[in-house]
Amino acid sequence: MMSSLVANPVASSDRSRDSRRKKKKKAQVQSRAQESTQPSYAKWKSESQQQIYSSKLVQALSQVRLGDMAAPPRGRAVREAADRALAYAAKGRTRWSRAILTNRIKLSRFRKQRRQRSASAMAALTGSSRSKKPRVSVHRLKGKSLPAVQKKVKVLGRLVPGCRKEPLPVILDEATDYIAALEMQVRAMSALARLLSGDGSSSSSVSELPPSG
């Protein structure tokens, strides 16, 4: 409707916007290419990346505290905040980080009604799939090796966020990056725990906690 009135300006602005978008795409592709020469998982090992994550984590944690001042933050809330911060640190470049962010949006929308269900979903993500696996692989290992491998690929796909239905190369690629990110998350979180529990505090509940492994 608008374009019929002022056809030219709209069209030209559309075109310029389009080319800008193309440039942006090109830049993205280029940065991808650079990443592939210098692998994406390498950056998770860097000190600066851990610094970035730590500050994001602390920010997220402070929001957890602000959220429910009355009740102390539960471990799950901290876990969700930590994962969200990790996904932000990944800048949505990987499938797993995008999956974490979209899951959180879905979860927060239904959190009140479905707290129980999301908890069980979390349990499925973290551990309960373990109980199912051996039963299956015992049967399959006796047969051909291919089905056993496929089962393992499936299990792995369920462990890496957003990779449940992805083909093998994607799962492998994402898993490599995800593991590196998780390692960094563990380093950053234990550093923060040390920082908070460490020097100067005389609180008894703090000293009762076991040292971080």
Add this chain to the structure above:
Amino acid sequence: MSSRRSRQSSSSGSSRISDDQIIELISKLRQFLPEIRDNRRSNKVSASKVLQETCSYIRNLHREVDDLSERLSQLLSTIDADSPEAAIIRSLIQQ
């Protein structure tokens, strides 16, 4: 939903992945697995073994993050706003 623009389609252009690429991905993954990485003697580890170790390693890391989350939540609940720890957190946020 998140598969709109996959890395794979932008870099390789086709969904066909050769065995070599899989092997390369597997060996990349291997470097992260403590169980296998340090085992230099047996250089030949099956893909199945790598996958298995990857799964258990991710589970271990998840468990560690869970434990740390629990620990941090306890730590955070014991902090009061005027303590030096709270000052640490504030200074970190402002970074």
